[in-house]
Amino acid sequence: MLLLLCLGNIGNSVAHLSSSSESTLHTNNWAVLVCTSRFWFNYRHMANTLSLYRTVKRLGIPDERIILMLADDMACNARNKYPAQVFNNENHKLNLYGDNVEVDYRGYEVTVENFLRVLTGRHEAAVPRSKRLLSDEGSHILLYMTGHGGDEFLKFQDSEELQSHDLADAVKQMKEKRRFKELLIMVDTCQASTLFSQLHSPGVLAIGSSMKGENSYSHHLDPDVGVSVVDRFTYYTLAFFEKLNMYDNASLSSFFNSFNPNLLMSTAYYRMDLYQRRLEEVPVTNFFGSVMETLHTDSAYKSHRSIDIGEAKIKKRTDQSISGSDRRILRNMNNKDQVSNLSTEENSQDSFGQLWNSVLSKVTTTENVDEFVCHGLLLMLSLLVASTWLSH
Amino acid sequence: MRESKGSAKIRWFWIWVTASLIFRLILIYFPKSLNLSSRPEVSTPLTSIRRLAEGYWLKQSSLSPYAGSMYHGSPLLLTLLGPLTVRRVEGQPDHLLCSLVLVIADVVTAMLIRAAGQSLKMSSSSSLKSVGLHHVLEYSEVLPSGDIAALVYLWNPFTVVACVGLSTSAIENLMIVLSLYGGCTRQAPLAAFGWVMATHLSLYPAILIIPVVLLFGYGPDAPPRKLLRQRTKFDNSSSIDNSSVEKDVKNQLRELNFSWKPVLHFLFWILLWSSYVLVLCGIYARQHGGLKELFRRTYGFILTIPDLSPNIGVLWYFFAEVFDFFRNFFLIVFHGNVLLMIVPLALRLNHRPCFLAFVYTVVACMLKSYPSVGDSALYLGILGLFAYELSDMKFSFFLFCGYVGVSLLSPVMHNLWIWRGTGNANFYFATAIAYACLQLILVVESVSAILNHDRMLTKLTGAKLQDVKA
Numbered sequence: 001m002l003l004l005l006c007l008g009n010i011g012n013s014v015a016h017l018s019s020s021s022e023s024t025l026h027t028n029n030w031a032v033l034v035c036t037s038r039f040w041f042n043y044r045h046m047a048n049t050l051s052l053y054r055t056v057k058r059l060g061i062p063d064e065r066i067i068l069m070l071a072d073d074m075a076c077n078a079r080n081k082y083p084a085q086v087f088n089n090e091n092h093k094l095n096l097y098g099d100n101v102e103v104d105y106r107g108y109e110v111t112v113e114n115f116l117r118v119l120t121g122r123h124e125a126a127v128p129r130s131k132r133l134l135s136d137e138g139s140h141i142l143l144y145m146t147g148h149g150g151d152e153f154l155k156f157q158d159s160e161e162l163q164s165h166d167l168a169d170a171v172k173q174m175k176e177k178r179r180f181k182e183l184l185i186m187v188d189t190c191q192a193s194t195l196f197s198q199l200h201s202p203g204v205l206a207i208g209s210s211m212k213g214e215n216s217y218s219h220h221l222d223p224d225v226g227v228s229v230v231d232r233f234t235y236y237t238l239a240f241f242e243k244l245n246m247y248d249n250a251s252l253s254s255f256f257n258s259f260n261p262n263l264l265m266s267t268a269y270y271r272m273d274l275y276q277r278r279l280e281e282v283p284v285t286n287f288f289g290s291v292m293e294t295l296h297t298d299s300a301y302k303s304h305r306s307i308d309i310g311e312a313k314i315k316k317r318t319d320q321s322i323s324g325s326d327r328r329i330l331r332n333m334n335n336k337d338q339v340s341n342l343s344t345e346e347n348s349q350d351s352f353g354q355l356w357n358s359v360l361s362k363v364t365t366t367e368n369v370d371e372f373v374c375h376g377l378l379l380m381l382s383l384l385v386a387s388t389w390l391s392h
Numbered sequence: 393m394r395e396s397k398g399s400a401k402i403r404w405f406w407i408w409v410t411a412s413l414i415f416r417l418i419l420i421y422f423p424k425s426l427n428l429s430s431r432p433e434v435s436t437p438l439t440s441i442r443r444l445a446e447g448y449w450l451k452q453s454s455l456s457p458y459a460g461s462m463y464h465g466s467p468l469l470l471t472l473l474g475p476l477t478v479r480r481v482e483g484q485p486d487h488l489l490c491s492l493v494l495v496i497a498d499v500v501t502a503m504l505i506r507a508a509g510q511s512l513k514m515s516s517s518s519s520l521k522s523v524g525l526h527h528v529l530e531y532s533e534v535l536p537s538g539d540i541a542a543l544v545y546l547w548n549p550f551t552v553v554a555c556v557g558l559s560t561s562a563i564e565n566l567m568i569v570l571s572l573y574g575g576c577t578r579q580a581p582l583a584a585f586g587w588v589m590a591t592h593l594s595l596y597p598a599i600l601i602i603p604v605v606l607l608f609g610y611g612p613d614a615p616p617r618k619l620l621r622q623r624t625k626f627d628n629s630s631s632i633d634n635s636s637v638e639k640d641v642k643n644q645l646r647e648l649n650f651s652w653k654p655v656l657h658f659l660f661w662i663l664l665w666s667s668y669v670l671v672l673c674g675i676y677a678r679q680h681g682g683l684k685e686l687f688r689r690t691y692g693f694i695l696t697i698p699d700l701s702p703n704i705g706v707l708w709y710f711f712a713e714v715f716d717f718f719r720n721f722f723l724i725v726f727h728g729n730v731l732l733m734i735v736p737l738a739l740r741l742n743h744r745p746c747f748l749a750f751v752y753t754v755v756a757c758m759l760k761s762y763p764s765v766g767d768s769a770l771y772l773g774i775l776g777l778f779a780y781e782l783s784d785m786k787f788s789f790f791l792f793c794g795y796v797g798v799s800l801l802s803p804v805m806h807n808l809w810i811w812r813g814t815g816n817a818n819f820y821f822a823t824a825i826a827y828a829c830l831q832l833i834l835v836v837e838s839v840s841a842i843l844n845h846d847r848m849l850t851k852l853t854g855a856k857l858q859d860v861k862a
Contacts, residue, residue: 369675369679370471373467373471373672373676374471377472380668384581384585387661388582391581
């Protein structure tokens with residue numbers, strides 16, 4: 001989890017947040033990305049989901065907090081001319097599949113039942129932790145679904161359907177069990193906004209790619225791969241997000257308003273009546289990334305290392321410097337772990353070993369062990385020459 | 393006339409040495425189609441330069457160089473050759489600097505063999521003189537065994553292949569020959585350094601401590617001591633007043649008894665060098681598990697033979713089919729085989745320590761866990777030092793043809809097995825068995841030839857004594 005230091009306006013929104021009806025703090029972000037379509041000609045649904053996966057990872061959500069459900073395997077499909085590669089654009093610039101993709105539910109595991117189990121958390125005992133949505137009351141969850149849909153339904157695997165009241169029911173259960181603080185549902189199917197028409201739980205925001213009676217269209221066909229590679233709604237979503245990085249604070253309203261109905265060939269309808277906050281104040285990284293707020297405590301950390309004094313000093317220094325710039329400063333906590341490891345090793349040895357270790361560590365550091373050994377070798381050779389010459 | 397002949401010989405020697413150097417350099421610049429460094433006969437898990445480069449890269453990435461069971465050699469070698477594998481010169485073949493180091497190692501080894509041969513010759517001529525066999529001396533002086541051995545070492549195809557194929561056995565051979573040279577010329581620091589480094593690099597030269605100790609104790613190769621004792625007794629009893637004879641007597645007396653002082657000096661230098669090497673290795677391995685892990689990965693690898701990739705030895709085939717239950721037993725049997733040979737050979741050949749070292753090298757090369765042609769390059773070179781004593785060796789032509797045949801057939805069988813798939817492991821193992829048999833015949837015949845030579849000397853001395861008495 002990245003700990004970042006805040007800006008002034010985020011501090012304002014913190015104040016705003018604490019005055020909202022939810023008294024819990026936002027502590028973590030989750031993403032549930034679902035592709036429900038099977039078969040090669042639905043390549044674009046896979047590419048949609050993988051594009052969102054890549055965006056969400058890039059902006060900071062780690063694999064442990066992403067549930068990726070892909071109903072079919074396009075990357076290693078026998079009809080894929082580019083094996084192990086999935087593209088979302090004709091120019092093949094981005095390989096979405098890459099070498100760092102963690103799929104949690106694959107193939108026939110993507111069913112309505114599993115989807116609802118993920119949302120509500122009612123799994124069988126043997127389901128591993130990586131397949132569970134382990135969110136709590138401080139979580140912001142992004143739920144993205146893509147595939148073929150229609151009026152009040154979403155088709156799973158070409159054999160079953162998820163209906164809008166099923167989804168609303170599941171979200172209501174989640175709210176009862178306090179499994180989320182805020183939920184953003186994004187749906188990219190035909191007649192997408194009908195899918196969340198039955199929702200009535202507070203703290204839920206939803207956007208769909210098209211309204212009732214409209215179709216959602218694919219963006220372009222890739223003549224090389226042979227199928228359409230991305231849908232319009234997701235394409236323009238990515239166009240918005242590719243310009244961002246972790247440190248930007250573009251708001252959700254700018255995101256929602258970035259969709260042009262002429263380009264989408266449908267109306268991107270969003271529903272914010274269940275959501276208390278104003279969209280202009282919510283940064284997109286609240287759902288799509290993993291940017292947290294830090295709370296300073298004045299009490300000391302419990303530790304026996306002198307480096308903590310250094311850390312406290314760093315904190316004080318950065319406190320003074322926030323007021324100036326608009327940027328967030330990143331701090332790395334790794335060096336503390338390394339020092340603690342080394343010192344535990346030292347404590348476990350006897351006094352002679354400690355003395356020897358201290359002498360050696362003074363003489364050599366990690367980098368110049370090689371040089372030291374090299375010099376040792378040269379010294380040995382010169383000793384040899386000297387001793388040979390002397391013994392003559 | 394003799395001097396000009398001698399200087400002509402020396403000139404020819406240096407011409408041949410330079411020619412071998414140029415030949416190696418030409419082969420290094422040859423295109424990669426020769427692919428010598430990937431042949432199992434040349435590069436074993438212990439001597440391969442690719443594994444060394446991998447170990448160096450692991451070290452540079454702050455991992456232990458022994459991670460992943462790629463590199464199993466000495467850390468000192470890694471410090472020496474590692475940076476050279478990385479440094480590239482524009483437009484030249486890969487690993488050029490490494491090949492230059494190995495070429496230099498080869499040339500230095502040849503020079504040391506020559507010097508050892510010259511010192512052996514001097515001592516053998518003085519001992520023959522003291523026994524009174526002057527006509528034998530004349531024959532042996534014609535043959536400059538040191539030069540012959542050096543040229544045999546340089547021009548041996550095995551050595552050339554091992555050098556061009558970037559096998560680190562060239563450096564091991566250098567250390568072994570250094571220890572023998574130090575023993576022959578009675579330089580304890582050199583000999584101790586050579587022995588410690590050779591044992592450190594590969595475990596098997598440890599058995600060479602016995603010949604080197606005998607070299608320090610008794611001196612270089614000489615006829616059997618009972619001949620010298622008979623001569624001394626005879627000289628004493630005949631009581632010829634001659635200062636030169638008295639000097640000879642004194643020399644003989646010195647050589648007849650085992651002198652402990654040089655041996656202790658040698659052992660002291662061994663302690664010094666080995667503690668230095670251990671300290672350096674300990675510092676190097678401090679972050680990666682310490683000395684215990686280092687020994688487990690280097691010597692433990694040699695002794696437990698976990699890697700069963702084919703090579704020109706016989707152990708891989710055997711251990712691929714042995715049951716796990718018996719694996720430790722057979723490891724003990726195979727390694728004990730080497731140890732069992734040490735004592736009887738030492739007892740029988742203790743008057744000829746250099747030849748004993750040669751026999752030990754052949755035995756170790758036959759029975760070691762990962763042999764390569766670099767090891768046989770070593771003993772074929774040392775074989776040349778005894779060119780005079782072994783001139784009556786039986787089966788020499790058969791052995792020569794056998795070596796040529798095996799070295800040609802072995803890559804063919806390997807190709808048939810691995811690349812074409814028309815052969816199987818038995819094809820390749822057959823050439824490995826033939827190679828082991830050839831080495832066996834070589835060692836048996838050479839030992840019997842030396843013993844015959846000693847018997848001939850005894851007979852001649854006995855005849856001479858009879859003549860003088862009569």
